[in-house]
Amino acid sequence: MDYLSTRDKTLRLSAAEAITMGLSRDGGLFTPVLFPRLSVLELETLCDMSYQRRAAYVMGKFLDGFRPEELGYYALSAYGPDTSAAGFPDAGKFDCPEVAPLHQVDSNTWCLELWHGPTSAFKDMALQMLPLLLSASLKKTGEEKTACILVATSGDTGKAALEGFADVEQTKILVFYPENGVSEIQKLQMVTQEGKNVGVCAVQGNFDDAQNGVKRIFSDAEMREELEKRGYFLSSANSINWGRILPQVVYYISAYCDLVRSGKIKLGQKINYCVPTGNFGNILSCYYARKMGVPVGKLICASNRNDVLTDFIHTGVYDRNRPFHTTMSPSMDILISSNLERLLFDLSEWDDELVREYMTQLNQTGRYEISDMIKERLQMLFYGGFCSEEDTAAAIAAMYKDHGYLIDTHTAVAAKVLSDYRRESGDDTPAIFVSTASPYKFCDSVLTAVGETPAANSLDRIEQLRQVTGVTPPSRLAALKGKEIRFSEVTERTGMESVVRAFLQ
Numbered sequence: 280m281d282y283l284s285t286r287d288k289t290l291r292l293s294a295a296e297a298i299t300m301g302l303s304r305d306g307g308l309f310t311p312v313l314f315p316r317l318s319v320l321e322l323e324t325l326c327d328m329s330y331q332r333r334a335a336y337v338m339g340k341f342l343d344g345f346r347p348e349e350l351g352y353y354a355l356s357a358y359g360p361d362t363s364a365a366g367f368p369d370a371g372k373f374d375c376p377e378v379a380p381l382h383q384v385d386s387n388t389w390c391l392e393l394w395h396g397p398t399s400a401f402k403d404m405a406l407q408m409l410p411l412l413l414s415a416s417l418k419k420t421g422e423e424k425t426a427c428i429l430v431a432t433s434g435d436t437g438k439a440a441l442e443g444f445a446d447v448e449q450t451k452i453l454v455f456y457p458e459n460g461v462s463e464i465q466k467l468q469m470v471t472q473e474g475k476n477v478g479v480c481a482v483q484g485n486f487d488d489a490q491n492g493v494k495r496i497f498s499d500a501e502m503r504e505e506l507e508k509r510g511y512f513l514s515s516a517n518s519i520n521w522g523r524i525l526p527q528v529v530y531y532i533s534a535y536c537d538l539v540r541s542g543k544i545k546l547g548q549k550i551n552y553c554v555p556t557g558n559f560g561n562i563l564s565c566y567y568a569r570k571m572g573v574p575v576g577k578l579i580c581a582s583n584r585n586d587v588l589t590d591f592i593h594t595g596v597y598d599r600n601r602p603f604h605t606t607m608s609p610s611m612d613i614l615i616s617s618n619l620e621r622l623l624f625d626l627s628e629w630d631d632e633l634v635r636e637y638m639t640q641l642n643q644t645g646r647y648e649i650s651d652m653i654k655e656r657l658q659m660l661f662y663g664g665f666c667s668e669e670d671t672a673a674a675i676a677a678m679y680k681d682h683g684y685l686i687d688t689h690t691a692v693a694a695k696v697l698s699d700y701r702r703e704s705g706d707d708t709p710a711i712f713v714s715t716a717s718p719y720k721f722c723d724s725v726l727t728a729v730g731e732t733p734a735a736n737s738l739d740r741i742e743q744l745r746q747v748t749g750v751t752p753p754s755r756l757a758a759l760k761g762k763e764i765r766f767s768e769v770t771e772r773t774g775m776e777s778v779v780r781a782f783l784q
Contacts, residue, residue: 280343282309282521285624286638288631294342295416298409298522299426301515302497306638307631308621309521314570315340317532322572323546326536330378331358333536334408334529340571341525342412344419353415357407357526372397374753379404379530381537381711384682388697389543389711390690391534398468399717399753400610401561402439405518405526410443410450412522413514417449424507426514427783428452429496431489433557434461434610435716437479438468440516445474452516453478453782455489458769461609463737464720464756471762478782479766482775485603487615490558492775493517502776511783518560519617527564528571534711535573544709551710553579553697555689556588557611559618561713566622566660576708581696582665583608588616592663595654597637598646606668607724608688610715615641623649626656662704664696671695675718675728685750688721690714691728719744719752 282297284290286307292300297309317325325333331354339350358378374395382390396403417426428450430440437454444452454469458481461469469479482489496502497513506513518524531552538544552575554562562580569575582589584604591597599614606612624634633650640647649657666674674691678684686694693712701707718725722740723733731747734740738760741752770778 280341281312283312284308284631285310285620286631286635288629293344293420294521295344295419298412298416298520299420299422299514301513301520302494304498306494306498307634308519308618310621310624311341311521314567317572319546322536322539325532326540326546328536330529330533331355333533334358334526337529337532338525345415349415353408353411357411373403377537379533381534382684382714383543384678384684387707387709389534389538389709390684390686390694390714391530391711392714393530394714394717396439397755398435398438398442399720399756400435400439401713401715402435403442404530405523406436406439406443406516408526409516409520409522410447414447414449416522422512424510424512426450427506427511427779428514428516429493429779430454430516431486431493432456432461432469433486433612434465435720436517438465438472441469441472441474441477441479444516445472445477447476451476451478451511451783453480453779455480455482455493455775455778457481457485457489458483460485460605460612462721462723464722464759465609467737467759467762467764468756470764470766471759472765479768480775480778481769482772483769484772485605486613487599487603488772489775490517490613490615490617492772496776496779499776502779505780506783509783517617518558524560524564524567524618524621527561528567531565531568531575532571532573535568538709547574549574549576549708551575551577551579551697551700551706551708553581553693553700553710553712555581555608555611555693555713555715557585557613557616559588559616559622561715563618563622569660577700577706578661579697579700579710580661580663581693581712582663583611583671583692584665584667585612585614586665587614588619589663589665591619592657592661595651595657596646596648597641599641600645606688607671607721608692610689611692622657623653626653662700664699666692666695672724672728675725676730679729679748685718685725685748686714687716687718688724689716717753717756718750719756
């Protein structure tokens with residue numbers, strides 16, 4: 280299957296080429312030329328498979344040039360319990376056999392837990408797979424240069440990417456994070472990362488500043504040429520890379536199959552998904568699962584106080600010219616949702632000229648307004664809602680008090696917005712809300728929400744939360760205590776290019 284750029288549909292690449300390049304040189308995002316439909320029989324067959332087999336089967340629909348046995352091996356390596364594939368240290372290490380289990384909250388509501396991987400965040404679902412796909416793609420394309428993976432993170436992507444790519448052959452990875460825009464646990468996870476090929480740097484600014492800096496570096500032809508002479512080329516582990524989006528499609532298909540297999544719903548019955556959303560990659564993956572034939576009803580897009588997507592879905596106007604809020608759900612503190620470009624490309628029926636125009640307007644003025652046709656299609660599929668800081672804390676408290684279930688701040692946003700949607704619409708369709716991180720990654724906010732005063736030290740809060748709730752923390756978070764801090768560099772937004780040059784000396 281070929282891949283084309285959202286800004287130039289005449290550009291065609293193979294799957295391996297698209298994964299290797301990450302971001303198109305015209306600034307566009309790669310998207311497949313078609314989305315294969317899963318038949319009813321195929322969905323029924325998937326219901327009887329393990330998560331690993333489902334992953335290999337679904338990804339095989341999009342990855343021409345990758346053999347089924349090859350993808351099967353990668354899926355076992357990425358999602359296996361405490362296994363290590365040759366050349367990929369610490370691959371796998373998911374702490375439950377289901378990989379992405381469903382927790383039933385009530386008779387009509389489930390929570391999809393995506394944080395059972397090595398960094399306790401949903402990014403592991405893709406970033407345990409991407410290094411395997413990229414390494415294979417380098418060989419398939421005959422690329423001899425070293426891939427430099429540049430990552431901008433609002434918290435979870437950075438650590439998951441560092442963990443996935445640490446000491447992977449023919450790669451180096453450099454992560455930029457907003458200096459004051461991640462939780463203490465997220466920061467500690469990154470700055471203590473082990474590996475000879477990894478680098479971490481804080482940026483003075485917010486996530487959008489870091490993301491714009493990475494995009495600027497990617498589009499700098501002079502810098503690309505300079506790095507190529509040194510034996511490097513740039514690639515991405517952010518969700519702008521198709522190799523990040525594809526593994527995420529799997530868990531939406533898998534969750535539906537799990538509900539069918541457990542007898543909670545019948546095959547063909549619709550379900551709604553509510554997804555906490557920042558860069559739009561996670562909910563976009565759910566949209567793609569729907570295009571493949573999964574009976575998804577409403578796609579509920581849940582935002583925090585940075586409610587640019589909520590306004591966009593309601594009005595058709597995307598406007599980032601608004602205050603930026605630093606919240607207790609930092610992975611969603613984003614005003615420029617990069618993956619929205621892929622959705623616009625699809626809803627506009629591949630109108631690359633129109634997409635280029637929208638992206639130019641966004642870059643130059645900070646806003647654009649979509650056509651009535653695209654707006655109508657958007658609103659048929661999506662509902663947008665947002666959650667205040669007070670309501671986020673209240674949702675954590677209510678979920679713990681009423682259901683004995685501990686959730687993090689991002690998951691709480693989804694739970695609250697799902698409740699709002701049901702109340703406003705009267706839609707009682709069975710629904711899944713997505714849990715993107717362990718509550719132990721945000722101990723201070725979770726402790727406060729359940730009525731406790733957090734300990735002064737961020738690592739002491741892990742034990743405090745365990746004592747208060749009786750919920751066992753992920754072992755790798757508990758092991759952060761005493762780890763050596765390896766990275767302390769801070770740069771201005773304009774200095775990111777210099778950091779890259781120094782990293783690749």
